[in-house]
Amino acid sequence: MRKESLRFYFCALMKxxxxxxxxxxxxxxxxxxxxxxxxxxxxxxxxxxxxxxIGHQVLTLTARDIAALPVQSFDELLRYVGGIEVQQRGPxxxxxxxxxxxxxxxxxxxxxxQMRLNDPLTGHFSSYLPLPLSEIERIEVLKGPAAAVYGPDxxxxxxxxxxxxxxxxxxxxxxxxxxxxxxxGDYGYQSQEIGATAGWKKATLxxxxxxxxxxxxxxxxxxxxxxxxxxxxLSAKFQLKPxxxxxxxxxxxxxxxSARNFYTSLLSDTAMEQxxxxxxxxxxxxxxxxxxSTVADAVFKYTTDFYRFNPIATPNEHVTRLxxxxxxxxxxxxxxxxxxxxxxxxxxxxxxxxxNHITNHGAIFVHHVYTPIQGLTLNTGLRADADDNYGLExxxxxxxxxxxxxxxxxxxxxxxxxxxxxxERFNNYNKSLVAGGSIGNPNLEAERSWSYExxxxxxxxxxxxxGGTVFRRASTNLIDWVLTPMSEIPRNFNLVTGRSYNYxxxxxxxxxxxxxxxMEYRKSWSNSNQLILxxxxxxxxxxxxxxxxxxxxxxxxxxxxxxxxQWRSKWINVGVNYLWKQRASIxxxxxxxxLPAEVHQVNAxxxxxANKTLIFNIQCLNLSNNSIQDFNxxxxxxxxxxxxxxxxx
Numbered sequence: 001m002r003k004e005s006l007r008f009y010f011c012a013l014m015k016x017x018x019x020x021x022x023x024x025x026x027x028x029x030x031x032x033x034x035x036x037x038x039x040x041x042x043x044x045x046x047x048x049x050x051x052x053x054i055g056h057q058v059l060t061l062t063a064r065d066i067a068a069l070p071v072q073s074f075d076e077l078l079r080y081v082g083g084i085e086v087q088q089r090g091p092x093x094x095x096x097x098x099x100x101x102x103x104x105x106x107x108x109x110x111x112x113x114q115m116r117l118n119d120p121l122t123g124h125f126s127s128y129l130p131l132p133l134s135e136i137e138r139i140e141v142l143k144g145p146a147a148a149v150y151g152p153d154x155x156x157x158x159x160x161x162x163x164x165x166x167x168x169x170x171x172x173x174x175x176x177x178x179x180x181x182x183x184x185g186d187y188g189y190q191s192q193e194i195g196a197t198a199g200w201k202k203a204t205l206x207x208x209x210x211x212x213x214x215x216x217x218x219x220x221x222x223x224x225x226x227x228x229x230x231x232x233x234l235s236a237k238f239q240l241k242p243x244x245x246x247x248x249x250x251x252x253x254x255x256x257x258s259a260r261n262f263y264t265s266l267l268s269d270t271a272m273e274q275x276x277x278x279x280x281x282x283x284x285x286x287x288x289x290x291x292x293s294t295v296a297d298a299v300f301k302y303t304t305d306f307y308r309f310n311p312i313a314t315p316n317e318h319v320t321r322l323x324x325x326x327x328x329x330x331x332x333x334x335x336x337x338x339x340x341x342x343x344x345x346x347x348x349x350x351x352x353x354x355x356n357h358i359t360n361h362g363a364i365f366v367h368h369v370y371t372p373i374q375g376l377t378l379n380t381g382l383r384a385d386a387d388d389n390y391g392l393e394x395x396x397x398x399x400x401x402x403x404x405x406x407x408x409x410x411x412x413x414x415x416x417x418x419x420x421x422x423x424e425r426f427n428n429y430n431k432s433l434v435a436g437g438s439i440g441n442p443n444l445e446a447e448r449s450w451s452y453e454x455x456x457x458x459x460x461x462x463x464x465x466x467g468g469t470v471f472r473r474a475s476t477n478l479i480d481w482v483l484t485p486m487s488e489i490p491r492n493f494n495l496v497t498g499r500s501y502n503y504x505x506x507x508x509x510x511x512x513x514x515x516x517x518x519m520e521y522r523k524s525w526s527n528s529n530q531l532i533l534x535x536x537x538x539x540x541x542x543x544x545x546x547x548x549x550x551x552x553x554x555x556x557x558x559x560x561x562x563x564x565x566q567w568r569s570k571w572i573n574v575g576v577n578y579l580w581k582q583r584a585s586i587x588x589x590x591x592x593x594x595l596p597a598e599v600h601q602v603n604a605x606x607x608x609x610a611n612k613t614l615i616f617n618i619q620c621l622n623l624s625n626n627s628i629q630d631f632n633x634x635x636x637x638x639x640x641x642x643x644x645x646x647x648x649x
Contacts, residue, residue, distance in 0.1 A: 243287040
């Protein structure tokens with residue numbers, strides 16, 4: 001790119017930022033009689049720290065936020081969180097990818113109650129949360145490298161879901177409650193969600209069930225893309241002794257949906273897919289005293305995937321298993337907080353397409369938080385990580401945070417690693433003939449990266465928080481799908497002569513850099529009258545040393561603006577989400593369609609409270625009826641109206 005073009009681009013970008021800031025300033029001046037934002041403790045840091053001490057940029061969503069916003073699924077919720085780009089293949093949780101700071105979707109680690117949710121088969125399943133939204137206590141999004149504490153895949157960031165039954169800070173209480181949410185809408189849409197809590201002196205039981213279905217919204221050629229999504233969860237928390245707690249959960253998730261052009265751009269693709277997950281988790285929490293505790297977790301995840309490309313094709317059938325164990329010990333000294341951990345997991349697959357494989361992984365790690373003087377916090381992490389794919393690796397990270405008055409300075413550096421998943425290594429490996437699509441590569445090297453970032457936050461005394469972060473990530477051996485002639489693929493006996501395939505390869509050297517801005521404003525007039533506004537802006541650019549046609553490197557948008565607006569009053573709640581992103585317009589010649597270069601989406605919801613028990617709501621997705629497609633051929637619906645009611649007992 002020429003210097004003149006860079007200068008023009010930079011000037012245009014600065015104008016946009018100035019316009020964005022000009023919108024924030026009046027809000028702060030208008031609300032000067034308000035209070036500062038509430039102090040937040042970040043559980044995603046493994047070691048309990050305040051948000052101002054972690055050194056990373058962390059955004060949180062509470063259960064109340066989730067209930068107020070116009071969303072039906074986990075991926076829709078994150079679509080409006082600053083710094084995250086959610087690329088949806090279908091609506092309402094059908095399937096989506098999470099990208100943080102321009103990383104690939106496999107470089108984002110999703111945790112459910114401190115344990116890895118990412119599936120061994122593919123990162124496409126990272127959005128499949130096996131429980132209803134009503135069971136979530138809070139969601140924390142940690143942006144930036146965190147592999148030293150969490151292990152592989154935590155390259156771009158971490159998304160941590162904390163549920164009510166595994167929130168060890170929440171005491172057991174003798175309360176009983178039940179909720180019901182029901183909606184109907186366009187395209188034969190129906191949804192129901194039931195949640196219940198029963199509490200006794202030393203035990204609390206949680207249960208939830210949700211279902212969503214649609215006959216199908218019309219696609220570009222008149223076909224209808226249907227979905228049926230169901231999940232259920234049963235969990236409990238017990239106090240075994242005064243300082244000893246047990247939490248357990250068993251949950252299941254079933255998804256049946258049209259998957260046409262989810263993974264290919266072929267005209268013959270009329271795919272349907274069914275994915276079933278079973279998640280089981282147990283946790284022992286031993287609080288030795290106020291300064292020391294030990295937490296042990298065990299998880300078993302079982303996933304089946306049935307994928308049929310078209311009615312005459314042999315279906316792909318996969319079974320994956322993830323067994324994961326982890327022990328954390330925390331101890332607090334006068335100026336030091338120390339967390340020691342050990343982790344071991346085994347991932348396996350049985351597949352008629354990808355074969356049968358097992359991968360073992362283990363790690364030990366330490367996270368140290370040191371506060372030498374008031375306002376200054378040093379976060380150091382070191383991990384020894386061993387994996388069948390890459391041997392032994394050392395993963396260090398160091399972050400610093402300093403608070404002076406209303407200003408909060410932060411920054412750090414961290415190393416990350418990611419091994420290829422089973423799909424990248426063995427896709428289409430067992431088939432006798434592959435006419436087109438993607439070809440796995442069992443000889444892939446693991447990705448390795450160094451990430452750097454620095455930022456500053458302004459915490460005002462009138463309810464406004466504003467932050468800015470610059471970041472850079474340099475990677476070697478980035479795993480990507482590269483368009484490759486059949487003759488250049490080493491194992492090609494089952495490929496068609498003269499054709500090209502997307503072949504999994506390592507890109508020698510790549511870098512991603514950019515900056516992001518985050519703003520949060522809260523204004524309260526009373527306990528029941530509150531305004532909340534959150535805005536995030538991301539600008540990111542990626543480049544590779546090789547000049548190749550790849551899939552992941554160019555997949556992310558260059559600019560993303562996410563926002564959430566909530567107005568809560570005694571009788572009416574209003575929630576509005578807005579998304580804008582700018583990206584390269586990629587054309588599919590086979591399907592004769594192009595992704596729009598810009599995406600604008602507005603969702604809105606109004607809750608009307610009849611009384612303390614009954615709430616009526618009306619909701620509209622994609623209010624402006626724009627094209628919001630994220631993948632060529634994977635159609636997304638236009639304007640979608642729905643309405644329903646909520647009952648709380």
